[in-house]
Amino acid sequence: MSSLFGLDSSDRLVFVSEVPRGLACQCRCVACNEPLIARQGTVREHHFAHASGREPCDVSHESLLHRYAKQVILEAGGLMVPMDSTVAGHLGLELSSAPSADLKLARIEVERSVQDVRPDLLGHTEEGLTIAIEVAYSSFCDLFKVDQFARQGLAALEIDLRAFTPEGFEPAAVRSAVLHDLQAKAWLWPKPPAQQEAVPPAAPSAPATAASTEAPKERLPEEIVTISGRWVSIKEFPSGDLAVRVITYDPDVVSIVKTIAQANYARYSPKWKSWNVPRWRAEAVRVELRAWAQRVSIVMQDGAGLRHVPSPFAR
Ligand SMILES: [Zn+2]
Structure with missing residues (x-):
């Protein structure tokens, strides 16, 4: 084909x-x-x-489009990227009034692994800045990958090439979308403040006390709600989005989680077997899952491994 x-x-x-x-x-x-x-x-x-x-x-058209787009960037040695104060701040760039920047890449590595992620391209500027570039056609970066970029402090850009189907492929248009245009590009990380409440996941220092019953707004590393004796994990990403996963399999619990997730615009990630909930529905999903739960715990990571402490949200 x-x-x-x-x-x-x-x-x-x-x-x-x-x-x-x-x-x-x-x-x-x-x-x-x-x-x-x-x-x-x-x-x-x-x-x-x-x-x-x-x-x-x-x-596959996808693998060739992917390769074509990477070649375009490699040959050009850079590309125009959208710019905002968050990304500029992270990269240590001076923010001009322009909403874009001409990113010159002195060195570009293809599919080079950086710890747990392997971006399509890893670009390095003269000044020593490193930027991950992802080219997307049918599969887009999921929240786990975004989370990994965030953990590594690696700025990551995604270029959406869905428009360039085999019928819609036009070399000049692809070059333009990849190199010059901004509309198909978005920063996966860091996100502007409007899209991310910049609160790092704070490990709760003390188990629930009377003082903490007034719904604290802090970020939780991971919350486990126990429904019918089964564990359901709720993990929050820096963006505020959630990943909800049934840890111990049970068809009834899977069904409950699925119903709640679908009603809240979540998307299922087969790879991670989790529902990705957009941040604007995150609180609603927490509330609904807790309503089903007999017990709510927060998973703490310490020298002894994982242990459960009562959640300040427990009823
Ligand atoms: Zn052949």
């Missing part, structure tokens, strides 16, 4: 309409390396075919 891209003589990924017609394109198949013919009839019919006449190799 993906005969829209080929590799040119210098191993660059090229789109079929960017090359000379026929064998003169001097392209090879991305998958099998066989010579390609660029067929350029009417625009809709542009595609590469194996010179041998073999069936096209099956390569």
